[in-house]
Amino acid sequence: MSTHVPLSSNHKLQTVSGIKISYVSSSKVVLEKGERDFPTDASVLAVLFIFQNPKSLAEGIEALNGWTKNKIEWIQLTQKIQELYDRGFLVDPEYAGALLTQVAPGSFEGPEVHLRMLNDKMRCQVFQKAIQETVQSGDLVLDIGTGTGILAAMAAQAGANRVIAIERVSAMAKKAEMVFGKNKLDSTIEVFEGNASQLELKEKADVILAEIIGNDPLEENILTTVMDAVNRLLKPEGKIIPHTLKLFALPLTIPSEVLERHFFTENHIQNWKNWYQLDFSSLSEPLDHPSHILHNPASTQNWNFLSEPILLAELLLKKTKGSDLEVKTQFEVKKTGLLNGLMICFEAVLSPSVTLSTLPEKVSPGNHWISKICLPNTSLKVNQGDTFDLTYRYDADQGSRIEVHSTK
Numbered sequence: 129m130s131t132h133v134p135l136s137s138n139h140k141l142q143t144v145s146g147i148k149i150s151y152v153s154s155s156k157v158v159l160e161k162g163e164r165d166f167p168t169d170a171s172v173l174a175v176l177f178i179f180q181n182p183k184s185l186a187e188g189i190e191a192l193n194g195w196t197k198n199k200i201e202w203i204q205l206t207q208k209i210q211e212l213y214d215r216g217f218l219v220d221p222e223y224a225g226a227l228l229t230q231v232a233p234g235s236f237e238g239p240e241v242h243l244r245m246l247n248d249k250m251r252c253q254v255f256q257k258a259i260q261e262t263v264q265s266g267d268l269v270l271d272i273g274t275g276t277g278i279l280a281a282m283a284a285q286a287g288a289n290r291v292i293a294i295e296r297v298s299a300m301a302k303k304a305e306m307v308f309g310k311n312k313l314d315s316t317i318e319v320f321e322g323n324a325s326q327l328e329l330k331e332k333a334d335v336i337l338a339e340i341i342g343n344d345p346l347e348e349n350i351l352t353t354v355m356d357a358v359n360r361l362l363k364p365e366g367k368i369i370p371h372t373l374k375l376f377a378l379p380l381t382i383p384s385e386v387l388e389r390h391f392f393t394e395n396h397i398q399n400w401k402n403w404y405q406l407d408f409s410s411l412s413e414p415l416d417h418p419s420h421i422l423h424n425p426a427s428t429q430n431w432n433f434l435s436e437p438i439l440l441a442e443l444l445l446k447k448t449k450g451s452d453l454e455v456k457t458q459f460e461v462k463k464t465g466l467l468n469g470l471m472i473c474f475e476a477v478l479s480p481s482v483t484l485s486t487l488p489e490k491v492s493p494g495n496h497w498i499s500k501i502c503l504p505n506t507s508l509k510v511n512q513g514d515t516f517d518l519t520y521r522y523d524a525d526q527g528s529r530i531e532v533h534s535t536k
């Protein structure tokens with residue numbers, strides 16, 4: 129799936145990591161990353177090489193000048209930049225990255241989070257595909273947490289007879305209502321302003337849509353909300369999108385330049401001493417260190433992942449009984465390095481053929497989720513072959529927490 133966003137000259141770009149390159153001949157090269165592939169020619173390799181480190185479009189175009197024999201070749205090569213960007217092989221490090229880490233979870237009143245969700249084209253398109261595969265004409269569909277109304281609208285377009293768009297944030301419920309009116313879907317979709325737990329129905333629903341997956345995947349109470357809706361509002365043979373949520377932990381090394389944004393490091397303290405002639409060293413007390421940071425998995429291409437993703441839980445939403453989890457498992461280190469973070473990613477199985485993933489090797493470049501990275505109390509030097517016990521806990525008060533201990 130490709131996105132077309134016209135690039136401006138100061139747009140920063142970087143080659144996405146983990147591209148598989150199949151070189152058949154200079155005129156036949158296939159790039160693959162996750163579920164994306166791009167049959168092209170060998171000239172793209174120059175573009176991927178130039179953008180190994182982040183560069184603006186203008187800088188990249190200038191650098192490509194040295195790679196071509198004449199101006200025509202140069203112009204053709206520069207066109208590859210847009211093609212690679214549209215197909216997600218060049219990504220925008222700022223858009224995909226840590227600048228988005230400041231959004232508070234659960235702040236659905238303002239436009240920002242809804243903008244990011246609608247701009248996450250892959251998210252919207254995979255939900256649309258799953259809705260088209262699942263919703264049958266004549267169905268009653270509940271969209272729990274409709275936000276701007278996008279999934280409810282897709283369900284109506286897929287042939288649902290009646291859709292109830294449930295939204296507890298009053299301002300968003302009103303906006304969704306306007307969206308349905310503008311798109312002439314208001315005869316099919318009705319808005320329920322309130323919490324899904326307050327909705328009562330005379331007839332039971334065929335399908336529940338529940339895109340209430342947080343940055344810390346369970347933080348929007350998807351388990352209890354869906355459990356209640358399944359018990360009271362869904363037909364026994366009814367379907368849920370997503371029907372399964374898999375949680376993973378990824379032990380990794382957070383690069384120092386990322387940690388710098390979250391901690392009062394020596395570097396900052398030295399800079400501030402030079403700039404303001406003030407000693408801020410007391411700010412670096414370990415007490416103030418956060419228990420976690422948030423970072424977009426789409427911008428972790430150059431990070432050191434120390435083991436395979438560790439499956440923490442596979443939650444069938446129709447069958448879950450409670451919201452708290454405690455999971456004990458083990459993992460083996462595949463790469464020697466410093467373990468200073470454990471990122472929590474998810475895979476949501478939306479329908480038989482559609483799974484949405486925030487695992488770094490599968491996540492789409494435009495992904496808007498900013499994953500929680502739990503920080504251990506002390507960083508651990510780990511060696512290939514080492515084994516660790518891992519305990520994952522989730523509760524609504526403290527969210528996800530992870531502890532690791534050497535099995536020795």
Ligand SMILES: C[S@@+](CC[C@H](N)C(=O)[O-])C[C@H]1O[C@@H](n2cnc3c(N)ncnc32)[C@H](O)[C@@H]1O
Nearest residue numbers: 236245273274275294295296297322323324339
């Ligand atoms: C992650 S957003 C998804 C919005 C929209 N479905 C989309 O896909 O763009 C979740 C929305 O669900 C709403 N929400 C979460 N839990 C809810 C509940 N129990 N009842 C009603 N609304 C809920 C939030 O206010 C928010 O607008």
